[in-house]
Amino acid sequence: MPGKDTPPGECPQCWQHAHDRRAHRHLRPREDCPQCVEHLRNGCPYIVPKQKTRRR
Template sequence: MPAKPAPPGECPQCWAHAHDSSIHRALKGGECEPCLNHMRNGCPVLVPKKPSFWW
């Protein structure tokens, strides 16, 4: 089952890879290049967070 869409402020790629097991099902540990890239270099996607309106 595909993961739900990423909530505001979350990287869509990180969210999908963390919540959709089918992405990594065919891979052995340490073979997912996007995940390895994020572990080494951090998340390349800057997603703006929703503004807070409680002030």
């Protein structure tokens, strides 16, 4: 599913499902997305890299 690049520190699946309408268009009205429900129950399966901080 093409879309914007995931920013550092964000889960790629969570980001795409939150910002790309195509992720949920196959669902009926008021139907839950199985991938999102699994994320809510089990947490994010990705090791998310944090953005490097710059020190002056």
